[in-house]
Amino acid sequence: MVRGRSDGEETKRRITDKAKQLFIRKGFGAVSMNEVCEAAEVSKGSLYHHFKSKDELFLQVLEEDSEQWSQEWERLRGEAGGVEDQFYALAEHYANDFQNPLLTAQEEYSRSRLITDEVLERLLRIADSNSQACRSVLREGMEKGELANGDLDRLVILVSSMMEGLGKLIYMPDFGKDQDKIRPYYRDAVKLLLEGIRAKRN
Numbered sequence: 001m002v003r004g005r006s007d008g009e010e011t012k013r014r015i016t017d018k019a020k021q022l023f024i025r026k027g028f029g030a031v032s033m034n035e036v037c038e039a040a041e042v043s044k045g046s047l048y049h050h051f052k053s054k055d056e057l058f059l060q061v062l063e064e065d066s067e068q069w070s071q072e073w074e075r076l077r078g079e080a081g082g083v084e085d086q087f088y089a090l091a092e093h094y095a096n097d098f099q100n101p102l103l104t105a106q107e108e109y110s111r112s113r114l115i116t117d118e119v120l121e122r123l124l125r126i127a128d129s130n131s132q133a134c135r136s137v138l139r140e141g142m143e144k145g146e147l148a149n150g151d152l153d154r155l156v157i158l159v160s161s162m163m164e165g166l167g168k169l170i171y172m173p174d175f176g177k178d179q180d181k182i183r184p185y186y187r188d189a190v191k192l193l194l195e196g197i198r199a200k201r202n
Contacts, residue, residue, distance in 0.1 A: 012050045015040045020061045024101040028058055028109040058109060059122050065102050066126045069093075073133045083141040084194060090133055091163065091186035098167040098182055131160040141197075148199045155197065162189055 018039035022031045033054055037047050051057040073093050080089040097103075110123065135156045141147030166189060169182050 008050075011040075011042060011046060015042060015047060015050055015057070016061055016064060019057050020065070020102070023058060023061060023105045028054075028105045029112060033057075055113070055119065058105075059119065062102065062106060062126055063122070065100070066129045069097060070129050070133065077133075077136070083137060083144060083146045086137045086140070087190045087194060088187060090137060091190045092183065093133075094163040094166065095183045095186040098169070103167065130164070131156050134159040134163070138197075145199055147197050150197065159193065162193065 015036065019031070019036045022035055022039060031054070033044070033047060036054075036057065037044055040047070051060065073090070076089045076093055077086055080086040106123075113119070115123070135152065138147065138152060138155050138159065142149050142152070163186070166182070166186055169185060
């Protein structure tokens, strides 16, 4: 029994790894389940045993990618020190991820599909995992008196939207995929943000 469960987990992992590579290279719409079978070297029956549809497989890939993003953020946060340093580390983390091809595939998926309530809930959970990174830093800053007290939920929306919105720079011809050009914009955004929410000193 244990061996069977282990083999099944290994197969599922191989499917998601290969599917992720395909989605990154081709986007959501251009990938077929037959291609996933061939890349992962599994039968169609095995693939559908683990994932009932391409939508289910894609959502699993997105959720795992989001979890990796969150884990990496926790590592970076632990190394950052104070709240302001954490904000700059968070901006750097967003900047490093701005050209993640899965984000483009996710946009394509959201535009091209009739999103059910179940799928919408999963997509919102993925988005929320990123906003939790902003929430944790904002809450710590308020609790330590480094940031002015305010409506935490409102600030989370504003800060996470700012960080995610800067990712649109990838579509501007002067920036493209050049991280060295993008990164200073994230840092400038944090500087402006901190000027607005830093606690006033008497």
